[in-house]
Amino acid sequence: MTAxxxxxxxxxxxxxxRFSGFFGSIKSLVTREHTVLRAVDNVSFKIEKGEAVGYLGPNGAGKSTMIKMLTGILVPTSGHVRLxxxxxxxxxxxxxxxxxVVFGQRSQLWWDLPVMDSFELHKYVYKIPGSKFKDNLNFCVDMLRIADFINKPVRQLSLGQRMRVEIAMALLHDPEILFLDEPTIGLDVMAKDSIREFLRTVNREKKVTIMLTTHDLKDIEEICPRMVIVNNGHLVYDGAVTNLKSQLGNQRKITVEFKSNPGQINLPGTHLVFDEGRRKQFSFDRGxxxxxxxxxxxxxxxxxxxxxxxxADIxxxxxxxxxQLEDPLNTANNLQNVTKSLSEQVAVR
Incomplete structure (x- = not known):
C-alpha cells in the first residue's frame, strides 16, 4: 500500500x-511589485507503507516546505499530494x-507542566482509547527510557530528554506516518543512539512509515535505506543509499603504518591525506x-x-x-542530465 x-x-x-530611503518606504506601502520564489519545483515521488526515507538537501532546498505541505500546514500552488x-x-x-510530527526546533509539550500531563492532554485531544494509550505509553517509556523523568516539568529536562519525550508523544495515537525534522540536532552521542534505535524498532515492528529530514547523515545510514535528495526545489536523486554510494563513493583511503619513518613517499595514482611519520594515509579512486x-x-x-x-562514507x-550541483554548468536547464548521471531511476518510482 502506498503511504x-x-x-x-x-x-x-x-x-x-522593498525600496530604500524615506520615499522608498512610502512607495513600499503602496506598490505591489514582487518576485516569485519557487521553493518546490515539480517534485514527484512515492513512499510505500512501512518505508523509512531520508529527505535531504542543502539549506534552502525546500525540505521544510515539502514537510509542511505533506502535513497540511501549507497548500500547494499546483500538483497533487495524498497521504x-x-x-x-x-x-x-x-x-x-x-x-x-516531530520538529527538532519546536516543541508540542507544555513547558511548565509535567511530561505526563502533556501525554494525558494528547490522549484527550486525539481521543485515544485507554487500553491503546496505556500500551503505547508503556512501549515508548521502555524503549526510550523516559520513566525517570516522566513526572518532571518539561522545562527541567535536558535537550536529549525532551527530544525523546517529543518522539514518544508523536507516537501515542498510533500514527501510520511519522515526520521527523532534525530530530537529533544538538544531541550528544548517547541520546542520538537511543533515538535511532527506537526509530528503527518502530519502523520494523510497528510498520510506521518514516520520513526524516536531517543534516546528520549518520541518521540516514542507520535508519533509512532510501534517500530522496532535493536541490533548489528540484528532485535530484531518489533511490537506495547503497546505489548512491556505489555511484559517487569511488574514493577510498588506505592507512599504512611502517616499521620506521620512510620519509616522503610518492605513490602513483594516490593523494597523500596526512603524514605522521611512521603512519601515512593515501586516498585513491577505485578505477x-x-x-x-x-x-x-x-x-x-x-x-x-x-x-x-x-x-567513502555517506x-x-x-x-x-x-x-556537482554547485557547478555553474549544472543549471536548471540541464538538471535533468545531471540527475540521469546519478541514477537511472530518479524521480517517480
Missing part, C-alpha cells in the same frame, strides 16, 4: 519588493490522526589504482607493519553530490 504520493508538486511564494488516500490540506483533522598493487609497491620498498582500508558521498 505518500507526490505528483508534480509546486509551491511558490511571493516576495514583495493514505487523503489530501492533507483539505482533510486536516483526518490527516492529523494518521500522522505524527585508477588497485589496493593490491599499492600494497605490493609499498612492501617491496618498505617494511609495512599494519594496513587499514576505508571506503558524508563524503553527499559532499561529492553537492559539489
Amino acid at each position: 505518500i504520493v507526490v505528483k508534480d508538486l509546486v509551491k511558490e511564494f511571493r516576495q514583495y519588493r 493514505m488516500n487523503t489530501i492533507p490540506h483539505k482533510s486536516r483533522r483526518e490527516n492529523a490522526n494518521k500522522i505524527g 585508477t589504482a588497485s589496493v593490491f598493487d599499492l600494497l605490493a609497491t609499498l612492501s617491496n620498498q618498505y617494511t609495512v607493519e599494519d594496513v587499514s582500508l576505508e571506503d 558524508e563524503e558521498v553527499i559532499r561529492t553530490l553537492y559539489k
Whole structure:
C-alpha cells in the first residue's frame, strides 16, 4: 500500500519588493511589485507503507516546505499530494490522526507542566482509547527510557530528554506516518543512539512509515535505506543509499603504518591525506589504482607493519553530490542530465 504520493508538486511564494530611503518606504506601502520564489519545483515521488526515507538537501532546498505541505500546514500552488488516500490540506483533522510530527526546533509539550500531563492532554485531544494509550505509553517509556523523568516539568529536562519525550508523544495515537525534522540536532552521542534505535524498532515492528529530514547523515545510514535528495526545489536523486554510494563513493583511503619513518613517499595514482611519520594515509579512486598493487609497491620498498582500508562514507558521498550541483554548468536547464548521471531511476518510482 502506498503511504505518500507526490505528483508534480509546486509551491511558490511571493516576495514583495522593498525600496530604500524615506520615499522608498512610502512607495513600499503602496506598490505591489514582487518576485516569485519557487521553493518546490515539480517534485514527484512515492513512499510505500512501512518505508523509512531520508529527505535531504542543502539549506534552502525546500525540505521544510515539502514537510509542511505533506502535513497540511501549507497548500500547494499546483500538483497533487495524498497521504493514505487523503489530501492533507483539505482533510486536516483526518490527516492529523494518521500522522505524527516531530520538529527538532519546536516543541508540542507544555513547558511548565509535567511530561505526563502533556501525554494525558494528547490522549484527550486525539481521543485515544485507554487500553491503546496505556500500551503505547508503556512501549515508548521502555524503549526510550523516559520513566525517570516522566513526572518532571518539561522545562527541567535536558535537550536529549525532551527530544525523546517529543518522539514518544508523536507516537501515542498510533500514527501510520511519522515526520521527523532534525530530530537529533544538538544531541550528544548517547541520546542520538537511543533515538535511532527506537526509530528503527518502530519502523520494523510497528510498520510506521518514516520520513526524516536531517543534516546528520549518520541518521540516514542507520535508519533509512532510501534517500530522496532535493536541490533548489528540484528532485535530484531518489533511490537506495547503497546505489548512491556505489555511484559517487569511488574514493577510498588506505592507512599504512611502517616499521620506521620512510620519509616522503610518492605513490602513483594516490593523494597523500596526512603524514605522521611512521603512519601515512593515501586516498585513491577505485578505477585508477588497485589496493593490491599499492600494497605490493609499498612492501617491496618498505617494511609495512599494519594496513587499514576505508571506503567513502555517506558524508563524503553527499559532499561529492553537492559539489556537482554547485557547478555553474549544472543549471536548471540541464538538471535533468545531471540527475540521469546519478541514477537511472530518479524521480517517480
